Amino acid sequence: MALALHAYEAAAKERLPGPVWDFFAGGSGTESMLTAGRKALDRMQLRPRCLVDVSHCDPRTRLLGSDLAAPLAVAPMAYHRLAHPEGEVATARAAGEAGVLLTVSMFASRTLEVIAAAASGPLWLQLYWLRNRAVMRDLIHRAEAAGYRALVLTVDAPRVATRPRDARNGWAIPPDIRAVNLPEETMSASHGSRAGESAIARHSRDQFDSSITWADLAWLRETTSLPLVLKGVLTAEDAELAVKHGVSALIVSNHGGRQLDFARSAPECLTEIVEAVKAADAECQVVLDGAIRHGADIAKALCLGADAVMTGRPALWGLAHSGTEGVTAVLRHLMDEFEEVMALMGAPTPTDFPRTGVTQPTCPH
Numbered sequence: 001m002a003l004a005l006h007a008y009e010a011a012a013k014e015r016l017p018g019p020v021w022d023f024f025a026g027g028s029g030t031e032s033m034l035t036a037g038r039k040a041l042d043r044m045q046l047r048p049r050c051l052v053d054v055s056h057c058d059p060r061t062r063l064l065g066s067d068l069a070a071p072l073a074v075a076p077m078a079y080h081r082l083a084h085p086e087g088e089v090a091t092a093r094a095a096g097e098a099g100v101l102l103t104v105s106m107f108a109s110r111t112l113e114v115i116a117a118a119a120s121g122p123l124w125l126q127l128y129w130l131r132n133r134a135v136m137r138d139l140i141h142r143a144e145a146a147g148y149r150a151l152v153l154t155v156d157a158p159r160v161a162t163r164p165r166d167a168r169n170g171w172a173i174p175p176d177i178r179a180v181n182l183p184e185e186t187m188s189a190s191h192g193s194r195a196g197e198s199a200i201a202r203h204s205r206d207q208f209d210s211s212i213t214w215a216d217l218a219w220l221r222e223t224t225s226l227p228l229v230l231k232g233v234l235t236a237e238d239a240e241l242a243v244k245h246g247v248s249a250l251i252v253s254n255h256g257g258r259q260l261d262f263a264r265s266a267p268e269c270l271t272e273i274v275e276a277v278k279a280a281d282a283e284c285q286v287v288l289d290g291a292i293r294h295g296a297d298i299a300k301a302l303c304l305g306a307d308a309v310m311t312g313r314p315a316l317w318g319l320a321h322s323g324t325e326g327v328t329a330v331l332r333h334l335m336d337e338f339e340e341v342m343a344l345m346g347a348p349t350p351t352d353f354p355r356t357g358v359t360q361p362t363c364p365h
């Protein structure tokens with residue numbers, strides 16, 4: 001029998017070594033942002049409509065031209081082999097079986113090509129901006145050749161933030177797990193534990209280019225014809241700039257509470273970003289990421305104008321529990337809950353969730 005999400009979380013915690021669990025579960029600084037998004041979603045209340053024909057609810061949608069079984073995607077997360085020996089291959093199979101999108105991290109622990117061969121659903125590739133552009137160019141061209149459909153540039157991490165649990169554990173990626181899509185010599189700083197220091201934070205300072213600005217997006221445009229998605233946008237100002245720079249989708253995200261501490265939570269930022277995109281009359285879709293733990297959270301995001309949501313850690317819990325089967329079960333659980341909420345909200349398709357379907361999460365900025 002499939003478990004509820006919290007049971008997958010508990011099972012993953014029990015199975016995984018302590019430092020791996022801390023890497024998955026932890027946040028930056030005071031960890032205030034680990035709960036902020038969840039609290040914002042919990043404060044919002046649904047406003048259902050009645051006597052609507054919901055005899056056929058159809059959760060299918062399209063995201064950047066890809067058909068999805070529901071407005072749901074798996075967020076990019078590094079090193080899935082920390083959770084299961086099959087790593088991203090198991091996650092890709094599960095996302096395909098559930099009919100949702102998988103975003104593959106630049107720090108995936110299986111090759112882009114092997115992941116693509118296992119996937120029956122759409123894939124996006126996530127990038128951090130590395131100092132070495134030749135490495136980025138090679139990765140982008142491999143993603144194109146393997147059929148990845150968009151590039152997701154993560155813009156909330158010019159460096160990896162201080163994450164106290166990782167620092168305390170002297171966290172480093174174990175030697176048998178590698179970011180296999182990147183040259184060995186660019187990854188050495190991620191391995192080798194030092195007391196009181198996180199190797200992935202050290203690696204990001206070594207390898208990430210924190211000098212990039214909006215003007216550098218032109219380089220990505222010249223390098224690829226794939227649609228560009230920005231992950232980690234939290235203000236209307238940056239949404240406007242993104243639209244001006246021809247970005248195809250925005251992921252409104254606090255990086256799962258792992259980057260800027262004391263920020264406004266992603267669900268609270270959604271309205272101003274949706275409005276900025278609308279005001280610009282741009283062809284730009286909006287995705288909410290972080291703290292999605294129930295089908296009702298998907299409904300709340302859609303009411304606020306998002307086109308879809310991303311879920312992160314729950315997929316890793318399913319993966320640690322039972323590989324493909326566990327991830328599929330987690331995704332199906334969220335989708336089944338969403339389908340029920342559609343019926344009870346009087347919203348038979350994802351475009352039937354009106355702005356008035358949810359109470360306002362916060363005051364405007």
Ligand SMILES: Cc1cc2nc3c(=O)[nH]c(=O)nc-3n(C[C@H](O)[C@H](O)[C@H](O)COP(=O)(O)O)c2cc1C
Pocket residue numbers: 023024025075076077078105106107126154231253254255256257258289290291292310311312313314
């Ligand atoms: C273990 C772990 C690894 C992550 N790795 C990446 C990554 O490589 N690239 C990225 O853009 N975000 C990464 N993230 C952030 C996720 O994409 C996502 O924003 C976050 O997990 C969403 O919050 P949730 O876990 O509450 O759903 C990672 C998150 C976790 C928990």
Ligand SMILES: CC(C)CC(=O)C(=O)O
Pocket residue numbers: 078107157160200204255258
């Ligand atoms: C290896 C890390 C840079 C991956 C990441 O983005 C994260 O841990 O949040």
